[in-house]
Amino acid sequence: MGIPLKPVLAALxxxxxDPPPRGAVSCAILSDGIRDLGLAPPSASxxxxxxxxxxxxERGAVxxxxxAFALSRTPLGASLAQHRPTWRDTEKRLLSALAxxxxxxxxxxxxxxxxxxxVLRKFLHAFELPIDGESPAESATRLGAVDFxxxxxxxxxxxxxxxxxxxxxxKRKAEEAAAAPSRTGSYE
Amino acid sequence: xxxxxxxxxxxxWRDRLGAAGLSARALLGRPLEELGDWPGLSREELSRDPLPxxxxxxxxxxxxxxxxxxxSSGQGPLAVPRFDVDGEDRLARFAEAARARxxxxxxxxxxxxxxxxxxxxxxxxWLGQARTxxxxxLSLLKDGWAERLCALAPDxxxxxxxxxxxxxxxxxxxxxxxxxxxxxLQLPGELRREAERRLRCPVVDLFSTAETxxxxxxxxxxxxxxxxxxxxxxxxxxxGGLRVTRLGDSPLPLLNYLVADRAAGLASACPSCxxxxxxxxxxxxxxxxxxxxxxxxxxxxxxxAT
Numbered sequence: 001m002g003i004p005l006k007p008v009l010a011a012l013x014x015x016x017x018d019p020p021p022r023g024a025v026s027c028a029i030l031s032d033g034i035r036d037l038g039l040a041p042p043s044a045s046x047x048x049x050x051x052x053x054x055x056x057x058e059r060g061a062v063x064x065x066x067x068a069f070a071l072s073r074t075p076l077g078a079s080l081a082q083h084r085p086t087w088r089d090t091e092k093r094l095l096s097a098l099a100x101x102x103x104x105x106x107x108x109x110x111x112x113x114x115x116x117x118x119v120l121r122k123f124l125h126a127f128e129l130p131i132d133g134e135s136p137a138e139s140a141t142r143l144g145a146v147d148f149x150x151x152x153x154x155x156x157x158x159x160x161x162x163x164x165x166x167x168x169x170x171k172r173k174a175e176e177a178a179a180a181p182s183r184t185g186s187y188e
Numbered sequence: 189x190x191x192x193x194x195x196x197x198x199x200x201w202r203d204r205l206g207a208a209g210l211s212a213r214a215l216l217g218r219p220l221e222e223l224g225d226w227p228g229l230s231r232e233e234l235s236r237d238p239l240p241x242x243x244x245x246x247x248x249x250x251x252x253x254x255x256x257x258x259x260s261s262g263q264g265p266l267a268v269p270r271f272d273v274d275g276e277d278r279l280a281r282f283a284e285a286a287r288a289r290x291x292x293x294x295x296x297x298x299x300x301x302x303x304x305x306x307x308x309x310x311x312x313x314w315l316g317q318a319r320t321x322x323x324x325x326l327s328l329l330k331d332g333w334a335e336r337l338c339a340l341a342p343d344x345x346x347x348x349x350x351x352x353x354x355x356x357x358x359x360x361x362x363x364x365x366x367x368x369x370x371x372x373l374q375l376p377g378e379l380r381r382e383a384e385r386r387l388r389c390p391v392v393d394l395f396s397t398a399e400t401x402x403x404x405x406x407x408x409x410x411x412x413x414x415x416x417x418x419x420x421x422x423x424x425x426x427x428g429g430l431r432v433t434r435l436g437d438s439p440l441p442l443l444n445y446l447v448a449d450r451a452a453g454l455a456s457a458c459p460s461c462x463x464x465x466x467x468x469x470x471x472x473x474x475x476x477x478x479x480x481x482x483x484x485x486x487x488x489x490x491x492x493a494t
Contacts, residue, residue: 162239164249165239165242165244165249166239168249168252169238169239169252169254169269172252172253172254172269173254173267175254176253176254176256176267177254
């Protein structure tokens with residue numbers, strides 16, 4: 001059975017956000033969760049490296065707090081104990097999870113369900129934990145759909161294209177208007 | 189269906205259909221008659237900002253130009269985007285209208301756009317740089333147009349009633365085309381009959397807008413009714429207003445587009461001839477008027493055609 005992501009997200013959304021576990025407390029909660037998976041917890045320096053891997057250690061620390069918050073206050077923590085991963089490179093995977101959250105606007109996490117889903121999905125993906133009711137392909141598709149960096153890049157591309165079309169349209173209209181003063185009698 | 193993928197690619201249409209709990213994909217496999225329940229777009233909305241309604245593909249932006257939709261049926265003139273790629277669809281509608289009058293344009297060598305408009309030449313893209321049939325623009329306001337027309341000897345002419353009146357009034361001896369396709373404004377019956385008599389070919393009154401292209405052709409028996417060109421458009425009459433859904437592939441997809449013209453009704457067959465397809469009755473909109481700068485009358489020569 002996979003991780004019940006839906007109820008986890010629902011619970012997370014319903015919780016008052018403050019105060020999240022801070023600093024060493026959040027690392028301790030995460031260590032417990034990882035122990036529940038039957039794995040050795042990361043070292044303190046591995047947590048620091050992971051936090052820095054998202055591009056900004058301070059923001060990385062907040063993301064670790066979000067994960068700790070989810071582990072301690074939702075069914076996520078209990079569901080981890082049902083899984084026994086065969087891999088052992090925990091520190092590398094934690095680093096990879098946080099690195100994949102580069103650019104994620106952490107300030108949006110408390111009030112935005114998509115960002116919370118993104119954080120949890122990226123963590124579960126890095127730790128190869130299956131999601132209840134989803135095939136690996138479906139999980140990958142959904143992860144892509146909530147990936148902030150990907151969405152922002154697409155929106156930026158769309159905005160560039162929108163401006164390009166708007167500029168071209170303004171230019172064409174101006175050309176036509178300037179070249180054909182009697183255009184008021186135009187066709188159709 | 190080309191329309192579905194274009195609607196899907198347009199931000200404006202995605203939002204509009206989404207707000208109604210619909211998506212363009214849901215159009216697939218549904219009869220067009222059910223379109224009455226679907227959201228549409230008005231001419232006013234389109235002219236306010238046409239850009240959200242576009243669904244451009246790679247390279248199509250370069251072929252965009254501003255076409256001015258006349259104000260003969262309401263506000264205007266309004267700028268609407270048109271594209272090179274629309275030219276093929278326009279030619280297909282010309283061929284459809286000609287076929288209905290017994291003229292096969294499938295083997296046409298070339299056509300001519302006889303332009304009576306002052307000002308800068310309309311870009312050839314007005315008809316598209318058609319890949320299938322080249323359409324040469326000839327300005328009727330420039331000396332020597334008759335000679336050039338003789339040299340070109342096109343299979344068909346496309347022009348406005350003003351252009352047709354000017355050709356007839358000139359008395360020039362030019363080779364008759366196989367068909368004349370009049371667009372832009374309503375073709376007076378008298379002018380049509382005179383042109384058919386002198387040019388010895390069918391003269392088709394096409395009902396067309398800058399946004400949709402031609403979508404109906406005047407009944408040869410009774411110029412008041414218009415046969416819908418079903419190959420390119422699905423037309424409805426909604427409380428007297430004409431709603432046009434363009435079926436062809438265009439970067440400006442139009443679904444239930446409310447043009448500013450009106451019709452008394454839509455019959456399943458023409459009451460005046462043997463045409464058995466949808467026919468618009470009592471179509472009004474782009475009529476000639478004595479005044480008004482957007483009307484063809486402004487360009488009609490003072491002297492009557494002889």
